Amino acid sequence: MIGAFVTVMLLLIVGMVMYFGSANFLNRSTQFILFFDQSVNGLLVGSPVKFRGVPVGEVKRIMIRAEGQREDSTAIPVVIEINRSRLENDLGVSRTAFAPESIHESLERGLVAQLNLESVITGQLFVEFSFEPAKAFSAETHIDHLNESIDIVEIPTLNSSLDQITADLAQIIADIKDLDLQELSENINTLIISATTQLQGLDTAAISTSITGTADEIQNFIASKQFKQSVDAMRIAFDQVSATARSFNIEEGPLADTIDTWSAQITQTLDSFDRLSNEASALIEPGSDLRHEFESMLRELVRTARSIRLLSEYIERNPNAILTGRSQEE
Template sequence: MKRKPSPKAIGAFVTVATILLVGMVLFFGSTSLLTKSERFILFFDQSVNGLAAGSSVKFRGVPVGSVERILIRADGQRSRSTAIPVIIKLDRSRLERDLGVAEASFSAETIHESIEAGLVAQLNLESLITGQLFVEFSFEPGALPDWRPHLEKVNGMLEIPTLGSPLDEITTKAVKLISNFGEIDVERLNESVNVALENLAIVLEGIDSEGISQSIISAAGDVRALVQSEDFKETIIAAKEAFETIDATVQTFNLEQGPLAETMASWTGQFDKTMAGLDRLVSESSDLISPESDLRYEFETTLRELGRAAKSVRLLVDYIERNPNALLTGRPEDE
């Protein structure tokens, strides 16, 4: 004899099921169960490494959806197309509620008008550390004048054009730069640098900087001794007295007219110039050799700096001869 189902058990089961259903609706209300979405397909002619299902889709930095799937080929894709199809999902509910996008904006006609106005998608870097990518929409009028769809037939999703990513250009330049470095003949460069440094060392060793300094100092001392000597002073005094005697003698002649006047005028002018030059020489020599003179101080300082520079160059040459790789790796921190 069969037992009849208990009305209480049935009622309890229905009640529990209803509660669970309401709870699920409340819990998943903000997710896809109640979210309106619109799907589009994009084709990228570049690597999509770093893009994955769930990656962000943004419009000028504002999140508007996510990547749903990444395929190898799509239904209806042209046979010669090697682009990677990416299906994205736009959150219509958020676009309409938060961003004020009209529902009519998702119609095929409006999408085509937006494409004609320059709507394009592009891959951008989400994180420099992880290399994660995201899809970004923007308007670039005239960026794709000869754009041709990758789909030969519409399979229910509209295709939106894509632009090449600036990441491709950066990667290409980096690869080219690394390739150029690889073509450098490091051994030959190292040999050339060593030869140049050896030649420089030979030239520097051939310069007798100390001898030059001593010669200059010796010459300055000789000039000083000459100027300060009693013989030099007596010579100057004697020359002045001789010219004064000549001047007194010629006063007895007619110096205003005739050849003698012209000759004496010429001699007098030359004598004045000679004496002026001699005075300047004595003054400048005194300034040069005076222990307190700025000129002598600067001259001696310059000689000391030249000596230190020559010593530093010799040390650099010796170090590079012992460590040629220092030209490329630099000097170790512990030295």
């Protein structure tokens, strides 16, 4: 009985070790250390570690100083853990850049880390890995923050633009605070009122009536007998001048050439005048496109003036609407 009990207990212990240790046994991971010369505010333990946007691990520790860190180094040490099992099994990478046997080769190819913004709302950061050949590791250019060998590999980092973005946002906020918003609101209100007054001063109905009347008068004149008689009289007068010139037998010499040129030019002018009168009549007649578009433009002008007047009246009642917008209740 005692032997059987001991055997069962040993089997249970082995089973528990295999069950609880299988995750760590199957989940191969490697830790690295990073040193950031900028603020890590927003980076938390558990924050994602990504390789070109693909999650590959997480942040394990954020410290003030690391063991073996040089005295003159003020960088913030961050320990990350790369899940190599996920890289190899889920992402199909047979030979990862973070494997112990290939990490130094990856550093020589320019493997670097930097901080990026995970969420604009929360300000949470994550660690982003990428290859930057121009920043490839070398003994001459690499800044080593460790003064002695420890059992963890340091991966170089790049300063991100987060500090500059933060500084720019702070400057923008400061500039906004310096603005005299009350004066700006009053100036905009004055401008709108002035524009409304000017538009209201226009008697658009009278202008429309006047232009329409002028167009009708032009159309009536072109269609009148008087206009047609004038054109016919010009043609008759020209024919008489031409006949008179021929009666003097002026058929050669400089004067003859001048008369021929003059005759051709007058004929061309009269033909052009006929075409112009026909086109003008077509354009300004009641059903023409030009007249329709002009009347539409006048109607739009009236609607615009009315809208600006309503906007001006609303802003007079609610000056803060320029900055806050219209309330939902309205």
